[in-house]
Amino acid sequence: xxxxxxxxxxxxxxxxxxxxxxxxxxxxxxxxxxxxxxxxxxxxxxxxxxxxxxxxxxxxxxxxxxxxxxxxxxxxxxxxxxxxxxxxxxxxxxxxxxxxxxxxxxxxxxxxxxxxxxxxxxxxxxxxxxxxxxxxxxxxxxxxxxxxxxxxxxxxxxxxxxxxxxxxxxxxxxxxxxxxxxxxxxxxxxxxxxxxxxxxx
Amino acid sequence: xxxxxxxxxxxxxxxxxxxxxxxxxxxxxxxxxxxxxxxxxxxxxxxxxxxxxxxxxxxxxxxxxxxxxxxxxxxxxxxxxxxxxxxxxxxxxxxxxxxxxxxxxxxxxxxxxxxxxxxxxxxxxxxxxxxxxxxxxxxxxxxxxxxxxxxxxxxxxxxxxxxxxxxxxxxxxxxxxxxxxxxxxxxxxxxxxxxxxxxxx
Numbered sequence: 001x002x003x004x005x006x007x008x009x010x011x012x013x014x015x016x017x018x019x020x021x022x023x024x025x026x027x028x029x030x031x032x033x034x035x036x037x038x039x040x041x042x043x044x045x046x047x048x049x050x051x052x053x054x055x056x057x058x059x060x061x062x063x064x065x066x067x068x069x070x071x072x073x074x075x076x077x078x079x080x081x082x083x084x085x086x087x088x089x090x091x092x093x094x095x096x097x098x099x100x101x102x103x104x105x106x107x108x109x110x111x112x113x114x115x116x117x118x119x120x121x122x123x124x125x126x127x128x129x130x131x132x133x134x135x136x137x138x139x140x141x142x143x144x145x146x147x148x149x150x151x152x153x154x155x156x157x158x159x160x161x162x163x164x165x166x167x168x169x170x171x172x173x174x175x176x177x178x179x180x181x182x183x184x185x186x187x188x189x190x191x192x193x194x195x196x197x198x199x200x201x
Numbered sequence: 202x203x204x205x206x207x208x209x210x211x212x213x214x215x216x217x218x219x220x221x222x223x224x225x226x227x228x229x230x231x232x233x234x235x236x237x238x239x240x241x242x243x244x245x246x247x248x249x250x251x252x253x254x255x256x257x258x259x260x261x262x263x264x265x266x267x268x269x270x271x272x273x274x275x276x277x278x279x280x281x282x283x284x285x286x287x288x289x290x291x292x293x294x295x296x297x298x299x300x301x302x303x304x305x306x307x308x309x310x311x312x313x314x315x316x317x318x319x320x321x322x323x324x325x326x327x328x329x330x331x332x333x334x335x336x337x338x339x340x341x342x343x344x345x346x347x348x349x350x351x352x353x354x355x356x357x358x359x360x361x362x363x364x365x366x367x368x369x370x371x372x373x374x375x376x377x378x379x380x381x382x383x384x385x386x387x388x389x390x391x392x393x394x395x396x397x398x399x400x401x402x
Contacts, residue, residue: 049259058250059372063383074402171260182264187388201275 005034006192007177009165011042012089012111013126014173015068015081016186018119021112021174022077023189031196033178037100037108039093040162042173049171053086071186078120087118087126090158091149095135097157098148110135206235207393208378210366212243213290213312215374216269216282217387219320222313222375223278224390232397234379238301238309240294241363243374250372254287272387279321288319288327291359292350296336298358299349311336 006028010017028035046052054064065081072079092114100107113134117123124130128149135145148154165175169182176183176192181200183192195201207229211218229236247253255265266282273280293315301308314335318324325331329350336346349355366376370383377384377393382401384393396402 045260049261051261059246059367059370060250060252063370063372063385066383067385070402166260169260169264171264182267184264184268185388187386187392190391191388201271 003031003033004179005036006196007036007038007168009038009040009170009173009175009177011173012039012092012114012118013085013087014042015079015085015119016071017173018115019068019071019075019077019079020176020186020189021115023075024174024176025108027189027193027196030193033196037096037104037111038161038165039089039096039111039158040165040170040173041090041093041158044162045166045171048166051171055081055086080119080122082118082122082124084124084126085118087124089126091128091131092125092134093158094149094154095131095145097161098145098151098154099135099140101154101157106138106140109138110140113138204232204234205380206237207397208237208239208369210239210241210371210374210376210378212374213240213293213315213319213326214286214288215243216280216286216320217272218374219316220269220272220276220278220280221377221387221390222316224276225375225377226309228390228394228397231394234397238297238305238312239362239366240290240297240312240359241366241371241374242291242294242359245363246367246372249367252372256282256287281320281323283319283323283325285325285327288325290327292329292332293326293335294359295350295355296332296346298362299346299352299355300336300341302355302358307339307341310339311341314339 006024008020008024010021024035055061069079096107096111099110114125114131117134118125125134132142132145136142168177172184174186176188178192178195181195207225209221209225211222225236256262270280297308297312300311315326315332318335319326326335333343333346333350337343369378373385375387377389379393379396382396
């Protein structure tokens with residue numbers, strides 16, 4: 001019997017999403033769970049919830065900057081906020097969903113590459129050309145990516161995934177759902193692991 | 202050499218503060234750390250940060266209600282949101298600081314009693330008379346408590362503690378500081394434990 005998938009919602013411009021992305025696959029593998037990577041546009045969800053990005057907030061911003069660095073150190077993950085932070089993630093999302101349609105593994109590899117470009121290599125990924133270059137480096141044809149990411153069906157998929165995420169209660173990044181059970185935040189990955197290990201409580 | 206104290210900031214109306222209050226003393230005891238209990242008025246800090254109470258928020262509210270219950274179950278802590286939630290915590294804070302001046306252990310016992318009254322017994326604690334009754338049940342004289350909590354020095358202490366907390370970066374409840382290192386949230390208690398165990402990372 002296949003295990004319940006881990007639904008992994010994230011925004012490509014989310015530092016905590018990046019930190020989770022470096023650990024979630026090994027947690028999935030440990031419990032033989034498929035990890036269902038689902039990038040979405042958190043800015044769209046923030047319009048409904050009235051939230052704003054963490055880093056600019058009074059008191060919360062400085063704390064979370066410190067905490068991101070501390071969390072990265074703890075798990076040995078290379079991390080720095082890129083110069084252009086916060087950045088737009090729509091083009092990276094569209095390329096992801098274009099790849100995902102025919103090859104989910106390629107989409108996941110692209111997601112890792114975007115996250116590492118932004119948060120480990122301080123490379124810009126916000127503009128369409130930036131995001132396309134990351135895909136090209138993974139072996140995808142520039143013309144195919146450029147055309148694919150502009151397909152109406154791809155744009156619609158991203159809108160749908162973002163709306164579906166919100167309907168499932170997703171309000172932050174990363175956000176994980178296991179058999180309907182929601183876990184918000186990179187700092188809940190160890191709890192996700194416990195949940196899978198014990199079957200919940 | 203005495204260990205670094207654990208500064209434990211909380212608001213009496215904070216469910217996650219209550220959950221942390223049931224575990225923090227044993228973590229302190231494990232590492233021979235004094236736990237410095239510091240109730241404050243989170244509503245005052247929210248005026249600076251522009252935050253609002255969690256439970257009323259779109260998407261975040263329902264998630265956190267579920268998470269509070271799940272976190273309580275995990276640690277075997279009796280928990281339910283009281284009927285009058287959210288409630289004012291100023292009178293409980295004033296009694297705490299009046300007790301704390303002469304007997305910190307009595308203040309801590311009172312804090313436990315207030316938290317348990319609210320979140321385990323569904324008792325009102327918001328009004329002055331409610332909070333006084335909790336102190337009286339612990340053996341304190343009603344007249345002394347009533348007079349003490351109205352002393353200008355006690356009111357000033359609460360204002361100062363709230364301002365000091367904010368100056369240290371406290372923006373939520375619970376919020377723990379160990380030798381300048383800040384940890385926000387009940388879900389970071391296990392990390393606080395790791396930090397004490399390892400000396401940090």
